[in-house]
Amino acid sequence: MDKLIYMDNSATTPVKKEVLxxxxxxxxxxxxxxxxxxxxxxxxxxxxxxxxxxIAKAIGAKPxxxxxxxxxxxxxxxxxxxxxxxxKEKGNHIITSKIEHHGILHxxxxxxxxxxxxxxxxxDEYGVVDLEQLKDSINDETILISIMYANNEIGTIQPVExxxxxxxxxxxxxxxxxxxxxxxxKIDVNKLNIDMLxxxxxxxxxxxxxxxxxxxxxxxxxxxxxxxxxxRNRRAGTENVPGIVGMGKAIELAYKxxxxxxxxxxxxxxxxxxxxxxxxxxxxxxxxxxxxLPGNVNVCFEFIEGESLLLSLDMEGIAAxxxxxxxxxxxxxSHVLLAIGLPHEIAHGSLRLSLGDFNTEEEVDYxxxxxxxxxxxxxxxxxxxEKVKEGK
Amino acid sequence: MYSEKVMEHFRNPRNxxxxxxxxxxxxxxxxxxxxxxKMYLKIEDGVIVDxxxxxxxxxxxxxxxxxxxxxVKGKTIEEAMKVTNKAVAEALDGLPPIKMHCSVLAxxxxxxxxxxxxxxxxxxIEGLEDFDPTEDPHEH
Numbered sequence: 001m002d003k004l005i006y007m008d009n010s011a012t013t014p015v016k017k018e019v020l021x022x023x024x025x026x027x028x029x030x031x032x033x034x035x036x037x038x039x040x041x042x043x044x045x046x047x048x049x050x051x052x053x054x055i056a057k058a059i060g061a062k063p064x065x066x067x068x069x070x071x072x073x074x075x076x077x078x079x080x081x082x083x084x085x086x087x088k089e090k091g092n093h094i095i096t097s098k099i100e101h102h103g104i105l106h107x108x109x110x111x112x113x114x115x116x117x118x119x120x121x122x123x124d125e126y127g128v129v130d131l132e133q134l135k136d137s138i139n140d141e142t143i144l145i146s147i148m149y150a151n152n153e154i155g156t157i158q159p160v161e162x163x164x165x166x167x168x169x170x171x172x173x174x175x176x177x178x179x180x181x182x183x184x185x186k187i188d189v190n191k192l193n194i195d196m197l198x199x200x201x202x203x204x205x206x207x208x209x210x211x212x213x214x215x216x217x218x219x220x221x222x223x224x225x226x227x228x229x230x231x232r233n234r235r236a237g238t239e240n241v242p243g244i245v246g247m248g249k250a251i252e253l254a255y256k257x258x259x260x261x262x263x264x265x266x267x268x269x270x271x272x273x274x275x276x277x278x279x280x281x282x283x284x285x286x287x288x289x290x291x292x293l294p295g296n297v298n299v300c301f302e303f304i305e306g307e308s309l310l311l312s313l314d315m316e317g318i319a320a321x322x323x324x325x326x327x328x329x330x331x332x333x334s335h336v337l338l339a340i341g342l343p344h345e346i347a348h349g350s351l352r353l354s355l356g357d358f359n360t361e362e363e364v365d366y367x368x369x370x371x372x373x374x375x376x377x378x379x380x381x382x383x384x385x386e387k388v389k390e391g392k
Numbered sequence: 393m394y395s396e397k398v399m400e401h402f403r404n405p406r407n408x409x410x411x412x413x414x415x416x417x418x419x420x421x422x423x424x425x426x427x428x429x430k431m432y433l434k435i436e437d438g439v440i441v442d443x444x445x446x447x448x449x450x451x452x453x454x455x456x457x458x459x460x461x462x463x464v465k466g467k468t469i470e471e472a473m474k475v476t477n478k479a480v481a482e483a484l485d486g487l488p489p490i491k492m493h494c495s496v497l498a499x500x501x502x503x504x505x506x507x508x509x510x511x512x513x514x515x516x517i518e519g520l521e522d523f524d525p526t527e528d529p530h531e532h
Contacts, residue, residue, distance in 0.1 A: 303448060304448065305426050305427065305448060305449050305450050305453075306450075307450035307451055308402070308449065308450055308451050308453075308454055311399075311402060311451045315403065333426070343424075344423070344424040344425075344426075345423035345424055345426075348423075348426040380408070381405065381408050381446055381447055381448075381454065382446060382447070382448040383419065383428050383429075383430040383446040383447070383448055384423060384428065384448045385448075386410070386446060
């Protein structure tokens with residue numbers, strides 16, 4: 001194939017044309033500061049509020065419960081630190097899971113240094129958090145439960161509704177990092193008893209550098225960024241108006257025809273998984289077999305290492321990612337794959353292919369075909385595979 | 393991230409495979425860390441007449457193995473002993489800092505194979521007295 005085959009939609013997505021078009025005027029002719037009193041400013045203010053309404057509607061929230069941030073990591077940092085600091089008189093214990101994004105994990109580790117206590121819940125072989133362990137971990141000091149909606153590496157969707165119910169019964173705030181879920185799964189924050197939810201526009205065909213934190217009305221939370229009175233005194237800084245406008249358009253498009261889009265994505269996902277499992281031996285699917293993100297495929301190929309796999313795919317014009325040591329710049333394999341119980345040597349050979357709205361069946365078949373050759377070539381070079389063939 | 397030379401050796405690695413009647417075999421690395429190199433040497437009259445490798449690892453591990461085999465092929469044992477990790481990395485037009493351990497593994501794989509040869513033939517190779525093939529080059 002001549003063109004790039006992009007199968008890394010969980011890393012980021014392209015900005016859709018319609019999204020870009022709605023953003024463009026706000027860089028130039030409609031450049032006003034939303035806080036200014038003249039009409040150029042109020043024009044921007046209106047655009048920001050319209051976008052806020054679209055985002056609120058998409059997750060069943062009220063517009064005044066949506067606060068714009070510079071992305072998913074800021075939203076995660078704000079939720080965790082903001083709740084911890086605002087409620088420290090009440091308690092100092094936070095519950096999260098071992099497979100969270102580093103936006104959560106590193107923030108929790110930071111708070112541990114400040115004297116907070118954090119419980120990191122285990123997950124089962126599919127990456128689902130242990131609800132019994134969650135109930136058992138709750139104590140009088142617990143002020144926050146933060147569990148991701150869907151995992152960025154293996155795609156597993158968490159029992160968010162059950163967690164929300166447990167949190168509600170115990171009167172503990174529940175935050176969910178829904179960066180991988182928003183725009184891809186239908187979400188109703190009230191039905192699910194979610195108190196805070198993080199999202200990022202670039203995961204659903206919106207621009208980078210813009211995200212939001214949903215904060216249920218009445219939740220006691222400190223600001224993360226201090227300064228001017230934007231975002232109802234909760235998040236200072238002049239609004240990223242083009243980004244906000246783009247995010248609003250993107251979320252509107254994402255939830256339009258979501259059932260049809262997901263039907264197509266799941267079809268492609270299953271075709272890709274079947275193609276890999278049927279044509280390559282010593283391979284395993286990571287994550288939940290069915291309860292996973294519509295576009296997520298994560299597999300481990302034994303006896304080969306993830307980075308050489310990615311380089312080989314890149315040589316064939318295929319963009320994918322790996323939770324492998326070498327790509328992340330550390331020598332440790334993915335914390336998610338280790339948490340689901342994979343041994344180090346197998347976790348090193350992981351590959352994530354994340355499908356999006358622009359992928360086709362032809363591309364899926366091409367990737368399977370190329371993977372068969374690449375895996376065979378790398379295994380022919382691998383001293384580990386040689387031992388298996390000899391039955392050692 | 394990688395030099396053209398690294399990518400070229402990754403795309404077309406030299407001397408991949410095994411030597412059935414090898415005179416020296418060295419295996420270094422650890423699957424837990426994500427890289428293992430196995431080096432096979434055929435030695436005649438103190439000269440490395442053939443060399444093959446197998447590697448489980450990232451792009452730079454494969455390229456480093458390939459380059460190292462090219463650097464020792466046709467060389468005397470003494471000359472092969474002078475192939476350092478730095479020389480391997482330089483021959484590849486450099487490696488990213490986090491990947492330098494790959495060139496260390498390549499140097500160790502050659503030395504481990506030479507040590508195996510020395511033991512099998514009851515000889516001593518200058519410079520291998522204190523060599524420990526199980527030493528971990530990773531800076532954990």
